Amino acid sequence: MTVTAAPTFTALPSDFYGMEAALEDREKDVLMRLRSWIESDVKPIVNDHWARAEFFPMSVVKGLADLGLFGMPWEETRPFENSAVFRGWVALELGRVDASLATLVGMQNGLVMGAIGVGGSPEQRAEWLPKFATAEYLGAFGLTEPLSGSDSAQGLRTTATREGDTWTINGAKRWIGNGTVSTHTIIWAKDTADGQVKGFIVDTTDPGYRATKIENKQALRIVQNADIVLTDVRVAEKNRLQNANSFRETAAVLRLTRAEVAWAAVGNSIGAYEAAVKYGSERVQFGKTIDGHQLIQEHYAKMLGNITASIAMCARVSAMLDEGTQRDEHAALAKEFTTSRMRETVAWARESMGGNGIVLDNDVIRHFADAEAMFSYEGTREMNTLIVGRAITGKAAFV
Numbered sequence: 001m002t003v004t005a006a007p008t009f010t011a012l013p014s015d016f017y018g019m020e021a022a023l024e025d026r027e028k029d030v031l032m033r034l035r036s037w038i039e040s041d042v043k044p045i046v047n048d049h050w051a052r053a054e055f056f057p058m059s060v061v062k063g064l065a066d067l068g069l070f071g072m073p074w075e076e077t078r079p080f081e082n083s084a085v086f087r088g089w090v091a092l093e094l095g096r097v098d099a100s101l102a103t104l105v106g107m108q109n110g111l112v113m114g115a116i117g118v119g120g121s122p123e124q125r126a127e128w129l130p131k132f133a134t135a136e137y138l139g140a141f142g143l144t145e146p147l148s149g150s151d152s153a154q155g156l157r158t159t160a161t162r163e164g165d166t167w168t169i170n171g172a173k174r175w176i177g178n179g180t181v182s183t184h185t186i187i188w189a190k191d192t193a194d195g196q197v198k199g200f201i202v203d204t205t206d207p208g209y210r211a212t213k214i215e216n217k218q219a220l221r222i223v224q225n226a227d228i229v230l231t232d233v234r235v236a237e238k239n240r241l242q243n244a245n246s247f248r249e250t251a252a253v254l255r256l257t258r259a260e261v262a263w264a265a266v267g268n269s270i271g272a273y274e275a276a277v278k279y280g281s282e283r284v285q286f287g288k289t290i291d292g293h294q295l296i297q298e299h300y301a302k303m304l305g306n307i308t309a310s311i312a313m314c315a316r317v318s319a320m321l322d323e324g325t326q327r328d329e330h331a332a333l334a335k336e337f338t339t340s341r342m343r344e345t346v347a348w349a350r351e352s353m354g355g356n357g358i359v360l361d362n363d364v365i366r367h368f369a370d371a372e373a374m375f376s377y378e379g380t381r382e383m384n385t386l387i388v389g390r391a392i393t394g395k396a397a398f399v
């Protein structure tokens with residue numbers, strides 16, 4: 001971690017309406033530290049790690065912990081009282097440089113610590129949250145299965161059976177981010193006694209836990225997604241999340257993180273947009289830099305329009321979380337809208353750079369490819385659309 005003093009607040013040029021300036025001074029301070037640290041310690045290594053599909057060095061995970069980015073929402077671990085809007089700007093700042101970095105924080109801070117924050121008893125929160133906050137433990141979140149993706153509310157096949165104070169878990173999980181590098185994975189499984197989905201903190205050194213990296217993935221290549229097989233994994237009752245007794249609690253965790261994915265998607269768009277604008281100011285065709293051509297400027301204006309509308313939407317949906325008025329459909333609309341706008345934006349950024357847009361070193365094709373994964377995880381476009389459709393009409397159209 002090379003950054004010590006917080007640099008003075010400088011507005012992001014891509015924050016066209018200056019919305020970041022409304023944050024508290026302390027929040028701006030953390031964002032500036034984060035921006036400097038990412039520039040010096042993360043940006044120089046991301047293309048190489050992406051090309052080799054290799055996880056971040058542990059110094060990066062530790063750097064995120066040192067900045068206080070894990071455990072931000074929880075009383076037990078937050079470095080200071082902070083808002084969901086601020087946490088959204090953090091996700092944007094991470095995604096602007098690398099979507100895998102934003103995903104890593106979303107996983108540890110959001111899904112894993114969120115599962116413990118929402119589903120854990122006060123004793124479990126006190127025991128586990130600080131260990132994840134300092135990165136002594138690295139987490140993963142195991143919900144999706146080989147045969148159950150969008151329908152995980154009904155379709156989970158992994159089972160948990162209780163005998164005395166010990167549970168035995170059997171089943172399989174797919175796509176689990178950090179699954180091969182985590183020390184602990186939250187496993188969601190159906191209780192064979194009452195059929196309800198429950199959450200378990202599984203130690204990945206258990207002999208029945210086997211994680212295999214999904215190879216040849218062409219998006220979010222730094223994130224280590226795994227297939228996990230669970231064979232008679234033993235979990236003590238004290239490591240079952242005591243307040244997660246149905247899928248309702250699992251959904252509550254996903255609701256917390258969905259809006260942050262929306263913010264990270266805006267960051268991913270901004271990363272591509274900024275690289276394209278820089279390239280356009282240097283590349284000369286027909287006797288002038290290409291940013292002086294009208295059709296290229298049209299790309300820039302459309303990209304900035306998408307980014308600006310998405311920031312405004314994210315800021316409001318996170319303010320609703322702070323106010324306690326955010327519902328599933330609010331977060332779902334933000335995720336659907338911003339990831340759809342991101343897909344357009346990264347494509348225009350790529351197009352405006354011609355052939356050089358597909359070369360990794362020019363910092364756009366990584367954002368372009370990563371957009372595809374962000375589009376599908378934490379609820380596909382179709383699932384989020386159906387959540388919004390249900391809110392509009394009162395009719396569930398999932399099946």
Ligand SMILES: Cc1cc2nc3c(=O)[nH]c(=O)nc-3n(C[C@H](O)[C@H](O)[C@H](O)COP(=O)(O)OP(=O)(O)OC[C@H]3O[C@@H](n4cnc5c(N)ncnc54)[C@H](O)[C@@H]3O)c2cc1C
Pocket residue numbers: 141142143144148149150151174175176177178220225373376377378379380381382383397398399
């Ligand atoms: C990079 C990455 C990281 C991930 N990380 C994790 C993780 O850490 N933990 C975890 O648990 N999961 C993780 N996932 C899984 C992710 O949440 C699922 O991929 C997602 O829920 C979709 O499930 P699926 O891929 O099985 O697609 P499917 O559910 O098979 O869907 C395929 C297509 O059919 C559509 N579809 C399905 N049902 C309907 C319907 N009723 N109406 C209309 N369309 C429908 C979907 O929208 C989609 O377009 C990750 C996925 C990716 C790609």
